[in-house]
Amino acid sequence: MPPRKKKEYVKKDDSLFGLLVSYKANNTYIKVMSDEESQTAAVVISRSPVNWSKFEDAEYGVYRSMRRLDLGVERLFVKYLLPEQLIKILGPAIGISLPANRIEIDDRLNDRGYYVIKTGSRYLVRVISGVKKIINLTPQKKYEILEKCIAEEQEN
16 A cells, blocks of 8 residues: 655635735835926836936936935835836826826836836925835735736726
8 A cells, every 4th residue: 555645735825915925026116306406306116226227317317316214214115016006006196195287207117117207396295205105005005906906907
């Protein structure tokens, strides 16, 4: 009689982090920049910081990057979400409360890998608080965004 094979039980993790782990490779990197001379502020989001070298051309070369300490955050990325998902669910201003007639959007995600939201520097406080809100999304909110994106993809 051949020896019995032991059944291997895979422990299924139904916790929120267990559900998010399949999206571990998805990240959104955020960069906040300001230009004192032209009185503008810009938020740049990308899948990878490598794309920022493409971004820093003549137009954005005069901008100064704000550090994490200036912004009051621990990190400048969002785990488990892609920039496209944030834009699709939170809107073109990615949830930052800015007047629609006071923003310029440079959507280069498909060809150059970055998305820029420019506004006047008088809205810098709103920009910083919006970026903090995005970075500090709860795992529950991240999963809700993922669910909405998946549901929209299945409908199409």
